[in-house]
Amino acid sequence: MLFKTIIVFLGAMVLIALVGRALFPSALPKVLRKREGPPRCGKCGRYLIGQKTCDCGGKAK
Numbered sequence: 001m002l003f004k005t006i007i008v009f010l011g012a013m014v015l016i017a018l019v020g021r022a023l024f025p026s027a028l029p030k031v032l033r034k035r036e037g038p039p040r041c042g043k044c045g046r047y048l049i050g051q052k053t054c055d056c057g058g059k060a061k
């Protein structure tokens with residue numbers, strides 16, 4: 001019984017994490033956003049390696 005409760009609890013946690021990731025991708029720590037690759041400019045889409053602002057005046061996403 002207790003084991004079942006733990007499994008349900010863990011399942012709920014995973015579900016919340018998946019929903020949260022789908023709704024607020026920017027709110028998650030960088031480790032969980034690895035797949036997006038290097039930061040890119042939110043305006044022109046250029047890759048911003050080692051900098052947070054772009055030449056066009058845009059900011060990294």
Ligand SMILES: [Zn+2]
Binds near residue numbers: 041043044055057058
């Ligand atoms: Zn730019």
